[in-house]
Amino acid sequence: MTFSALVLDIEGTVCPISFVKETLFPYFLQKVDSLPRSEDTHIQSLLQQFKTDDVVDQIRSLVSRDVKDPILKELQGLVWQHGYASGEITAPVYADAVDFIEKTDKPVYIYSSGSVKAQKLLFQYVKSQQETIDLRPRIQNYYDINTSGIKTDAESYVRIAKDIGLPAGDILFLSDNSLELKAAQHAGFQVRLAIRPGNLPVDDQSRYSIITDFSVL
Numbered sequence: 273m274t275f276s277a278l279v280l281d282i283e284g285t286v287c288p289i290s291f292v293k294e295t296l297f298p299y300f301l302q303k304v305d306s307l308p309r310s311e312d313t314h315i316q317s318l319l320q321q322f323k324t325d326d327v328v329d330q331i332r333s334l335v336s337r338d339v340k341d342p343i344l345k346e347l348q349g350l351v352w353q354h355g356y357a358s359g360e361i362t363a364p365v366y367a368d369a370v371d372f373i374e375k376t377d378k379p380v381y382i383y384s385s386g387s388v389k390a391q392k393l394l395f396q397y398v399k400s401q402q403e404t405i406d407l408r409p410r411i412q413n414y415y416d417i418n419t420s421g422i423k424t425d426a427e428s429y430v431r432i433a434k435d436i437g438l439p440a441g442d443i444l445f446l447s448d449n450s451l452e453l454k455a456a457q458h459a460g461f462q463v464r465l466a467i468r469p470g471n472l473p474v475d476d477q478s479r480y481s482i483i484t485d486f487s488v489l
């Protein structure tokens with residue numbers, strides 16, 4: 273298989289699918305009570321936008337109902353930023369993926385439903401053995417729902433190929449989600465299904481060539 277560029281999904285592909293659910297979201301909830309006392313003026317101005325006396329209660333309610341509130345999303349991004357910067361959070365990118373991203377001579381792009389801002393934070397604070405490394409210099413560009421559309425729509429991949437500036441057939445997309453692979457394939461991309469510890473079983477797994485370790489690339 274020859275390709276000239278790669279587009280990588282994040283959760284379930286380069287890091288465990290549980291990272292967001294079991295690390296990032298609990299971290300945010302753990303910090304909610306202390307937010308009204310935060311010295312970050314950006315956090316304070318976001319809290320004021322909720323327009324309620326009990327902002328902690330309001331936030332907990334939005335989170336428990338899984339409301340996609342833009343102020344909440346921005347607030348979560350800031351809280352995670354503090355968490356990464358303080359060393360309380362590091363991104364558990366798989367060692368083989370870190371190694372590959374560091375060494376490949378092919379340009380690497382990221383496409384995730386998490387915001388571009390959240391993606392950059394994740395790659396800025398990657399856990400690698402005993403240290404935290406910044407993989408951002410190795411990543412050409414980042415795509416999310418706002419820049420490119422939803423991940424199960426073939427049109428999104430057409431836009432991404434156009435932005436990369438290569439024919440779709442020269443780009444390899446890796447993801448743990450077969451619906452995303454199907455959309456990318458539809459747009460002409462080469463695709464491989466990532467199977468990683470903790471990933472959910474994929475129904476139509478046999479339709480795809482599988483990757484369990486980036487060292488084979």
Ligand SMILES: [Mg+2]
Nearest residue numbers: 281283284448
């Ligand atoms: Mg995924």
